[in-house]
Amino acid sequence: MRTADVVVIGGGIHGCSTALHLALRGLKPILVEKDYAGRHASGVNAGGVRQLARDLAEIPLSISSMSLWERIEELVGDDCGFVSHGTVLVAENETELASFRARVDDLRLRGFTHEELIDRAELKRLVPAVADHCPGGVVSRRDGAADPFRTTQAFRRRAIEMGAEVLEGVTVTGLARAGANWRVETSAGPIEAPKVVNAAGAWADRIAAMLGEPAPLTVVAPMLMVTSRVAPFIQPVVILRGRKLSFKQLDNGTVVIGGGHLATPDRDRNETVLDWDKLAISARTVWELFPAMRAATIVRAWAGIEAYMPDGIPVVGPSSTSEGVYHQFGFSTHGFQLGPGTGAMMAELVATGSTNTPIDGLEIGRFRDQARRQS
Amino acid sequence: MNASDLSPAYDLVVIGGGPAGLAAAALAARAGLSTVLFDENPGVGGQIYRAIASSPVKDRAILGEDYWAGVELAAEAGASGASIVTGATVWSLDPSRLVGVSIAGKARLIQAGRVIIATGSLERPFPIPGWTLPGVMSAGGAQTLLKAQGLVPGGRSVMAGGGPLLWLLAAQILRAGGKIDAILDTTPRVNWLRALGHLPDFVLSPYFSKGLRLLREVRARVRVIRVDRLEAVGDDKLREVVFAAGDAEWRMPADLLLLHRGVVPNVNLATAAGVAHAWNERQLCFEPVLDEDFNSSVAGIAVAGDGAGIAGGTAAAERGRIAAIAAVRALKPEAAVPDLQTIRQNLQREAMGRAFLDALNRPAVSFRQPQGDTIVCRCEEVTAKQVRDTADLGCEGPNQMKAFLRCGMGPCQGRLCGLTVTELIAAQRGTTPAEVGYYRLRPPVKPITLSELASLPITEVERKAVER
Numbered sequence: 132m133r134t135a136d137v138v139v140i141g142g143g144i145h146g147c148s149t150a151l152h153l154a155l156r157g158l159k160p161i162l163v164e165k166d167y168a169g170r171h172a173s174g175v176n177a178g179g180v181r182q183l184a185r186d187l188a189e190i191p192l193s194i195s196s197m198s199l200w201e202r203i204e205e206l207v208g209d210d211c212g213f214v215s216h217g218t219v220l221v222a223e224n225e226t227e228l229a230s231f232r233a234r235v236d237d238l239r240l241r242g243f244t245h246e247e248l249i250d251r252a253e254l255k256r257l258v259p260a261v262a263d264h265c266p267g268g269v270v271s272r273r274d275g276a277a278d279p280f281r282t283t284q285a286f287r288r289r290a291i292e293m294g295a296e297v298l299e300g301v302t303v304t305g306l307a308r309a310g311a312n313w314r315v316e317t318s319a320g321p322i323e324a325p326k327v328v329n330a331a332g333a334w335a336d337r338i339a340a341m342l343g344e345p346a347p348l349t350v351v352a353p354m355l356m357v358t359s360r361v362a363p364f365i366q367p368v369v370i371l372r373g374r375k376l377s378f379k380q381l382d383n384g385t386v387v388i389g390g391g392h393l394a395t396p397d398r399d400r401n402e403t404v405l406d407w408d409k410l411a412i413s414a415r416t417v418w419e420l421f422p423a424m425r426a427a428t429i430v431r432a433w434a435g436i437e438a439y440m441p442d443g444i445p446v447v448g449p450s451s452t453s454e455g456v457y458h459q460f461g462f463s464t465h466g467f468q469l470g471p472g473t474g475a476m477m478a479e480l481v482a483t484g485s486t487n488t489p490i491d492g493l494e495i496g497r498f499r500d501q502a503r504r505q506s
Numbered sequence: 507m508n509a510s511d512l513s514p515a516y517d518l519v520v521i522g523g524g525p526a527g528l529a530a531a532a533l534a535a536r537a538g539l540s541t542v543l544f545d546e547n548p549g550v551g552g553q554i555y556r557a558i559a560s561s562p563v564k565d566r567a568i569l570g571e572d573y574w575a576g577v578e579l580a581a582e583a584g585a586s587g588a589s590i591v592t593g594a595t596v597w598s599l600d601p602s603r604l605v606g607v608s609i610a611g612k613a614r615l616i617q618a619g620r621v622i623i624a625t626g627s628l629e630r631p632f633p634i635p636g637w638t639l640p641g642v643m644s645a646g647g648a649q650t651l652l653k654a655q656g657l658v659p660g661g662r663s664v665m666a667g668g669g670p671l672l673w674l675l676a677a678q679i680l681r682a683g684g685k686i687d688a689i690l691d692t693t694p695r696v697n698w699l700r701a702l703g704h705l706p707d708f709v710l711s712p713y714f715s716k717g718l719r720l721l722r723e724v725r726a727r728v729r730v731i732r733v734d735r736l737e738a739v740g741d742d743k744l745r746e747v748v749f750a751a752g753d754a755e756w757r758m759p760a761d762l763l764l765l766h767r768g769v770v771p772n773v774n775l776a777t778a779a780g781v782a783h784a785w786n787e788r789q790l791c792f793e794p795v796l797d798e799d800f801n802s803s804v805a806g807i808a809v810a811g812d813g814a815g816i817a818g819g820t821a822a823a824e825r826g827r828i829a830a831i832a833a834v835r836a837l838k839p840e841a842a843v844p845d846l847q848t849i850r851q852n853l854q855r856e857a858m859g860r861a862f863l864d865a866l867n868r869p870a871v872s873f874r875q876p877q878g879d880t881i882v883c884r885c886e887e888v889t890a891k892q893v894r895d896t897a898d899l900g901c902e903g904p905n906q907m908k909a910f911l912r913c914g915m916g917p918c919q920g921r922l923c924g925l926t927v928t929e930l931i932a933a934q935r936g937t938t939p940a941e942v943g944y945y946r947l948r949p950p951v952k953p954i955t956l957s958e959l960a961s962l963p964i965t966e967v968e969r970k971a972v973e974r
Binding site (some may be wrong): 167169174278280281284358359383402404405407408410411412414415417418424425426427428429430431432433 | 598600601602604606613615780902906908909910912915916917919948949950953954955956957960961965967968
């Protein structure tokens with residue numbers, strides 16, 4: 132039988148990052164992935180590397196992640212296509228801008244300075260192509276974007292180089308105590324380890340259910356589309372608040388349009404069915420915001436399957452029922468940037484029992500308490 | 507017809523106006539199904555009957571009687587009551603049979619009770635060194651120019667490859683007054699041996715006498731050279747064709763090189779709709795998994811014609827009729843339909859001789875799995891060496907390959923590289939194309955503009971969201 136120090140379930144960016152950081156600490160992790168690393172949301176998301184507009188509970192993880200992104204090549208041996216031109220949250224009217232101002236002021240009081248309010252002139256300087264009706268916005272200047280599949284693969288590759296074992300095409304079928312260890316039943320035989328990390332994304336509730344722990348995730352598939360190449364005209368990633376949009380041009384000239392409109396996922400078949408009425412809403416939003424894009428050609432649209440939590444923030448930390456098990460899932464359509472730092476934090480937590488990065492508010496217990504209150 | 511004239515729903519949506527689509531639409535409409543046929547070209551006919559209603563080539567002998575059989579099919583469909591919409595590009599089909607279509611820059615989503623995909627075949631990729639040079643084109647492209655515009659090659663022209671369509675096009679070009687300096691036949695000698703076992707069946711089939719006549723007609727007027735290596739050479743455009751048989755190498759100056767190495771099913775729309783496909787080792791291509799009525803693995807979606815596996819134009823029409831009868835029986839069981847058994851027998855007759863043709867025309871490995879700097883993916887300019895090296899690094903399939911090389915991610919969506927990439931990965935990793943699989947294809951299967959997408963009618967839900 133296989134044994135390890137830690138079994139990591141799930142080969143998305145989070146599982147791969149945690150496996151790498153465990154190996155860097157000298158532990159021996161085995162990562163089990165039912166398809167291949169980066170097959171779902173981690174490989175096909177919009178690639179935004181964003182600290183901007185995050186929930187307060189996520190900000191420490193996001194900031195620690197950012198410092199890893201800025202030395203990503205050193206960490207994984209690949210630059211992952213990471214470029215840093217900032218993220219700009221565009222206000223479409225004065226009311227929105229006022230609410231952005233309140234948020235930025237609040238962050239300052241809490242000691243966070245990465246979000247910066249900008250006026251119309253600075254917005255035009257950063258995003259010359261934006262439509263004239265926009266009065267300003269917020270910028271996070273260190274933000275950027277990376278190539279999601281390449282990044283996930285780089286973490287996987289470096290984890291293996293550092294001593295992790297990665298089993299792909301292998302499904303977890305059971306999880307139970309075996310003395311001091313956890314016994315993870317898989318389609319390739321059992322694995323025993325004292326510690327288990329559940330980074331199974333849209334399938335994480337099934338792992339939690341093996342422990343009798345409620346994980347009320349919704350399976351979602353945010354849609355993206357990409358255009359053919361157009362002349363370079365925008366550098367930062369642009370997002371909106373009132374309407375769902377994220378927008379960025381890659382180095383090769385193609386423009387990726389997303390923002391959270393959802394496809395219909397089928398997690399048992401690894402399939403998604405796109406909703407063209409919703410993609411048409413995105414197209415109309417771009418049509419209004421970036422007139423230069425009207426004649427651009429949509430080459431491809433897709434959606435990646437992932438987990439969304441009821442409160443829109445992830446589950447990170449120890450299991451509330453099972454000692455030695457840790458959760459790292461439910462990133463609710465914004466987990467890509469958090470991958471490097473959350474993996475480092477999780478490895479620290481698993482290896483030492485505690486972490487210096489605050490994760491208050493992200494524990495799974497919040498849903499058990501909620502379930503109890505409701506019953 | 508404009509996009510705004512379309513109904514929001516039809517009993518049957520037929521995609522593609524070649525023989526399969528025309529026959530299916532005619533039969534279904536006559537049986538009383540509300541039927542619409544979408545074809546992206548200016549006129550119906552598909553590739554085999556391209557420009558059947560408008561071809562400037564009036565001398566019937568040039569294109570041959572097989573071509574003019576399309577007139578009747580088109581007339582039948584036109585008189586059947588089906589809406590025949592040309593210039594209509596279908597860019598999406600999902601498992602709930604919602605069809606995304608664009609007409610003159612306006613997009614619509616149409617709900618279909620049943621769908622028959624009749625998008626036919628594509629020419630097999632023929633990646634030789636220099637195949638991306640101006641002056642090198644596919645035989646299919648040349649045939650389109652002949653049928654639709656009456657154009658034939660005038661300068662120094664060479665044809666290369668194999669398969670029935672190569673010889674048919676050669677004959678059509680010659681009859682139309684065109685000139686061909688040489689035909690370079692890439693059929694490996696060993697194929698003749700392999701095909702021999704199927705000869706008796708072939709001799710009894712309609713292909714035999716037609717094929718023999720064509721070969722004789724072409725060979726009488728053009729030099730035919732058997733080759734096992736082929737290269738297009740030029741700086742800014744094609745200057746000469748270099749070819750070799752055994753150890754001997756020749757160079758022939760040329761202005762035009764027409765390449766053809768057989769056709770394979772166009773699987774893009776069916777794959778994007780979630781239809782299961784399987785590798786056909788005899789024809790070296792992926793094709794949809796279908797039952798005897800051409801129903802696919804997705805409920806209500808059938809695939810007819812060469813898109814269901816290569817069988818030719820006459821078989822395509824019979825397949826279209828069978829799929830249409832299945833649609834009528836599902837939606838309007840009381841309606842009268844033609845006798846299914848007769849159609850199945852006709853279809854069976856068409857299958858005769860195919861095994862011989864498939865064995866004879868099986869392309870050599872060297873023409874399917876290129877080496878070195880030969881371009882594989884034209885959109886992203888990815889070479890054979892890059893694909894092979896990436897496979898060696900551990901990349902197991904074409905979908906992972908996209909992330910490394912972007913091959914298959916350009917506007918052609920893998921039509922010109924898909925089979926080559928699959929075969930190269932399989933060869934490099936010592937496995938089979940069936941194991942490696944094909945690109946997961948994403949809609950839109952045909953590019954649409956942002957403005958077209960934005961032109962989809964605003965839904966009730968969105969209108970309410972805006973008002974609130």
